[in-house]
Amino acid sequence: MCGIMGYVGGDRASGIILNGLTKQEYRGYDSAGIALCCKEGIKSAKIVGRVSGLVKLVENMPQECLEARSGIGHTRWATHGGVTVTNAHPHESADKMVTLVHNGIIENSKEIKADLKAKGIDFTTETDTEAACQLLAYLYDGDALAAMTGLVRSLTGAFALVIMFRDRPDEIWCARKGSPLVTANSGGASYCASDPTALLEFTHDLFFLDEEEMAELKPEGCRFFGFDGARKEKESIFLNWDSIMADKGHYEHFMRKEIEEQPDVLRLTIDTHTVLTSVSMERTLDLPDGLMRRVGHVQFVACGTSHYATLVAQNIMESLDDEVDVRAEVASEYRYRNVRGGDDTLAVFVSQSGETADTLAAARLARSKGTHCIAITNVRGSTIDREVKHTLLSMAGPEIGVAATKTFTGQISLLALLVMQLLKDRGSLSASDEARIIGGMRMLPAHVHSILEREGEIRSLAEKYSASKGFFFIGRRECVPLTMEAALKLKEIAYLPSEAYAAGEMKHGPIAMLDENLTVFAFVPDNDLREKTLSNVEECRARNAPIILLATEGDSKAKDHANDVLYIPRTERELFPFAGVAALQLFAYHVARTLKRDIDMPRNLAKSVTVE
Ligand code: F6R
Numbered sequence: 001m002c003g004i005m006g007y008v009g010g011d012r013a014s015g016i017i018l019n020g021l022t023k024q025e026y027r028g029y030d031s032a033g034i035a036l037c038c039k040e041g042i043k044s045a046k047i048v049g050r051v052s053g054l055v056k057l058v059e060n061m062p063q064e065c066l067e068a069r070s071g072i073g074h075t076r077w078a079t080h081g082g083v084t085v086t087n088a089h090p091h092e093s094a095d096k097m098v099t100l101v102h103n104g105i106i107e108n109s110k111e112i113k114a115d116l117k118a119k120g121i122d123f124t125t126e127t128d129t130e131a132a133c134q135l136l137a138y139l140y141d142g143d144a145l146a147a148m149t150g151l152v153r154s155l156t157g158a159f160a161l162v163i164m165f166r167d168r169p170d171e172i173w174c175a176r177k178g179s180p181l182v183t184a185n186s187g188g189a190s191y192c193a194s195d196p197t198a199l200l201e202f203t204h205d206l207f208f209l210d211e212e213e214m215a216e217l218k219p220e221g222c223r224f225f226g227f228d229g230a231r232k233e234k235e236s237i238f239l240n241w242d243s244i245m246a247d248k249g250h251y252e253h254f255m256r257k258e259i260e261e262q263p264d265v266l267r268l269t270i271d272t273h274t275v276l277t278s279v280s281m282e283r284t285l286d287l288p289d290g291l292m293r294r295v296g297h298v299q300f301v302a303c304g305t306s307h308y309a310t311l312v313a314q315n316i317m318e319s320l321d322d323e324v325d326v327r328a329e330v331a332s333e334y335r336y337r338n339v340r341g342g343d344d345t346l347a348v349f350v351s352q353s354g355e356t357a358d359t360l361a362a363a364r365l366a367r368s369k370g371t372h373c374i375a376i377t378n379v380r381g382s383t384i385d386r387e388v389k390h391t392l393l394s395m396a397g398p399e400i401g402v403a404a405t406k407t408f409t410g411q412i413s414l415l416a417l418l419v420m421q422l423l424k425d426r427g428s429l430s431a432s433d434e435a436r437i438i439g440g441m442r443m444l445p446a447h448v449h450s451i452l453e454r455e456g457e458i459r460s461l462a463e464k465y466s467a468s469k470g471f472f473f474i475g476r477r478e479c480v481p482l483t484m485e486a487a488l489k490l491k492e493i494a495y496l497p498s499e500a501y502a503a504g505e506m507k508h509g510p511i512a513m514l515d516e517n518l519t520v521f522a523f524v525p526d527n528d529l530r531e532k533t534l535s536n537v538e539e540c541r542a543r544n545a546p547i548i549l550l551a552t553e554g555d556s557k558a559k560d561h562a563n564d565v566l567y568i569p570r571t572e573r574e575l576f577p578f579a580g581v582a583a584l585q586l587f588a589y590h591v592a593r594t595l596k597r598d599i600d601m602p603r604n605l606a607k608s609v610t611v612e
Contacts, residue, residue, distance in 0.1 A: 002089075002103040003027045003075040004181065005198055006162045006172045009189020009219045013037070013071035014058050020191075020198040021051045021073045023246065026254065026400045027195065028606035029075035031088035034058060035099045036068035037169040042099045046088040051075065070169055072162050074101035077606050080109070081126030091130050093137030094121055100136065100163040102129040103194060104179035105611050107157035132161060140165065148173055148214055149229040158357065158611060160209075162192055172217040175227075176209035179610045180355045180383060183207045183215050183222050184236075190217035195608070196381065197398050200243040205236040208381040237381040246398040253599045255401035255493070259585050260452055262409045263445035266578070268395045269413040270441050273421075277435035281421040285390055291372060292425035295346045299339070299371075300328040301362045302350040303609070305404040305488060306411060307331070310350055311481035313415035316437075316574045319478075320419070321428040331358040332612075334365070341369025348374045348418070352399065352407040353608040354382025361612075363388055376414055378407050392418065401600045402607050403492045405585050408485065409448075412578060413441065440572030447569040447579040454566075455586055461548065461564055462590030468519040468546070470497035474506060475523035476533050482523060482577040482584065489588035493602050494595055503536035514543035521587075522562075525576045526552035537561050550580055 005020030007013045017034055032054045033046035043065050045057040058066070074089035081087040089101040106112075109128035116134050117123065123130055132155060140147040144165055151161075158178025165171065174181055174192050183192040186203035192215070193199050196206055209215060212227040224232040251257035273281045298317065300310030310328040317326045329339070331349070335358060341347075347366040351359040354377035363384060366373050375388035378396050385391045394410035420437065423429035465471075471490055473483035483500035490498040501510055503522065514520070520540040524533045538561065541547055551558035553567045566587075568579050592599050 002029060002077050002194065004072070004101050004103060004160060004162050004192065004194045006072045006174070006192040006217065007189065008070035008170060008172050008217050010069060011189065012066060013068045014066055017071050017073035018051060018055050018058060020193055021054070021075055023198040024075060024193065024195045025051055026402055026600060026607050027075065028402060028601060029077045030083045031076045031078070031085070032074065033076070033088045033090050034071060034073040035090040035164060036061070036065045036071040037164060038062065038065040038068050040064065041096060041166055042092065042164055044090050044092065044099065046085050048083055048085055048088065070164065070172060072099070072101050072164055072172065079105055079611065080128040087125050087127050089129060091125060091127065091133040093133050095137050097140060097166050098133055098137040098163060100129070100133050100161055102132060103160040103610065104158035106132055106155055106159060108155065112154065132159070136163065144168060144171065144173055144216070145225065145229055148175060149227065151175070152177065152212070152214065152227045160194065170218055174209065174215040174217065177212050178357065180608070181209045182381070183209065183217060185221050188219050190219060190222050192217060196239050196379070197241070197246045197400070200239065200241055200246065204239050204241070206239055206381060207234050207236050208386065210386065211383070239380055241398055246400055253401065255403055255405060255589055255599050258399055258401050258406045259582060259589065261397070261406045262582055263448045265396045265406050265410045266413050266441070266445045266448065269410060269417070270438070272395065273414070273417045274438050277438045279417050279420045279424060279434060279438065281417060282425070284392060285374070285421065287372070287390060287425070291346070292422050293427065295344055295372065296325060297340055297345040298324055298326045298422070299345065299347040300326070300350065301331050301334050301347055301359065301366070303331050303356050303358055305408050305485060306350045306352055308481045308485040308488070309408055309411035309415060310348070311484070312412045312478070312577050313419050315478050315481065316416055317419045317423070319574060320433055321423050321426070323428065324426070331356065331362040335361040341366055341371040343370055343372070346372045346374065346422070348376065349384060349388060350376045350411055350415070351384050352378045352394070352404055352411070354379045354384040355608050355610050357610050357612050360384060360387070374418070376411060376418070378410060402602055402605050403489055408581060409578070416441065416574070437572055437574060440575045443571070444575065444578050447571060448582045451568055451579065451582045451586070458566065458583060458586045459590040461566065462587050463594050464564070465519050465546070465548065466591045466594040468496070469517040470519070471499070472506070472510065472514070472518060472520045472540070473498065473500045473523070474503040474520060474533070474536060476503050476529045478574055478576055479523040479525065482580055485581060486521065486584040486588070489585055490591060492605060493588055493592040493597055493599050495597065495603070496591065503533045506536055507539060511539060511543060514540055514545040516544040516546065518545055519548060520545045521548045521550065523550045523576070523580065524558060525573070526555045526570065527573050534561050550583060
């Protein structure tokens with residue numbers, strides 16, 4: 001989604017803002033712009049394309065703009081109006097008093113525009129944002145707080161707004177409803193950004209704006225207000241991330257770096273929440289006593305890759321306790337369905353970013369029904385972290401590649417431990433299962449490491465199959481979520497048609513599509529379902545589809561059923577996805593690399609989906 005960076009202080013604003021936008025490029029965008037508070041008023045530069053192009057434009061701005069001490073910048077991911085320079089942000093009011101950038105969607109922009117047009121104000125863009133800009137200028141009579149209060153009360157929809165007034169060169173104003181915004185003050189300067197990673201080089205003490213909150217940024221500090229204009233005291237949150245963690249280092253792509261960080265993520269998660277062969281999360285979770293004895297229904301709610309992580313959790317939970325009614329739900333559906341809620345239900349909301357609009361709405365719905373809620377997120381201070389009382393933080397560190405990799409691993413390891421903790425509290429987890437699974441989890445960092453060491457083999461396989469017209473990923477039970485995640489990775493970064501199917505479903509329709517141009521990638525761990533899955537593989541082979549198998553090391557007979565076999569270490573049954581996912585991420589990565597795709601910033605995608 002769009003990225004925002006704002007600065008007011010004693011240094012050159014242009015460099016700081018462009019650098020902040022570069023750090024947020026991974027969020028996904030199609031145009032970029034900057035506005036600087038120059039001596040002769042506010043001057044803008046905008047471009048369709050990358051921030052690197054904007055840097056060149058800014059270099060050609062007048063010297064007084066390069067010396068500016070305040071400014072705002074934006075990367076736009078088009079929603080209302082085409083991808084053009086005119087529609088790119090920042091937008092300026094007709095009277096040039098207000099310049100602003102916006103993330104989100106202003107739902108009543110048509111009505112506002114009609115109203116202002118009737119008052120004689122001309123509009124120059126197709127964007128919803130311009131409605132907010134012109135309205136603010138119309139409301140402004142020298143009192144910024146009063147105008148801001150009037151503006152936010154008139155807008156419906158979701159917005160993070162960052163604003164400069166021509167006659168207030170040492171101030172930036174912010175407002176947040178539905179779209180994330182974080183501010184900070186350090187060393188005589190104030191900053192704001194969509195994403196905390198853009199601010200970490202200045203400070204780790206961050207002020208995350210809450211829903212319906214505004215901020216006034218000055219070099220000497222930040223002040224916060226409610227939408228009613230009343231002052232609010234706000235505590236900063238210390239974000240324990242290193243700016244180096246958000247750096248690509250010597251890697252060609254963030255995604256490749258992040259795949260390699262997975263053994264560390266596993267180790268950290270397991271070490272933090274276990275003691276020897278026991279799960280020990282009760283203090284971090286701090287749930288009401290006896291809750292899990294009362295709860296008969298568990299819902300896992302998320303979107304995209306996070307949803308597939310919850311399918312892994314659902315599988316583990318039902319394999320350990322068949323009496324709990326456990327469901328993994330897509331948040332965008334959950335929020336509009338008449339789902340069960342209340343005191344006998346526990347819902348776990350999973351969001352890497354903690355800002356996904358559908359997941360947040362689903363969590364709000366559950367809370368309104370009196371459902372017990374837990375959130376899992378990777379971002380301390382994110383909206384879901386602040387809104388849901390019981391939060392578990394995944395320990396993946398900042399993830400910059402748009403395609404989720406290490407955060408998926410962080411989520412599934414945390415979810416597996418959470419499931420065991422909940423079942424332990426319920427009295428239905430046997431000590432032997434607990435020790436078996438935790439023992440198995442402790443082996444995972446080494447397993448994933450050994451998969452990473454086979455990258456050459458995976459790359460050759462990816463190159464060989466990159467000309468395939470499409471892929472079917474098939475598997476059974478614990479492998480089904482992995483088929484979905486593998487197919488999604490290939491869609492996202494290689495743009496190849498890829499389907500995920502429970503292996504037994506192939507003959508109920510999809511097999512009709514198979515011929516020598518569609519590759520079937522089947523997951524056949526050496527377990528009770530191996531033979532059944534291999535029968536499905538044979539059905540695909542009989543239709544001339546090239547076959548790749550993901551099989552357990554030592555299963556030498558697997559190659560009798562396939563053109564190629566990728567072996568992964570033997571794990572506990574429930575943990576096959578944990579080991580296998582690294583191989584599939586690398587496969588997708590190398591297919592995309594062979595096809596010369598923009599791996600870290602795939603077309604049309606955004607890292608954080610803050611609109612519905
Ligand atoms: C896929 C991917 C997306 C996200 C989804 C949810 O690689 O990254 O499918 O998983 O948009 O995002 P979060 O977890 O931030 O709620």
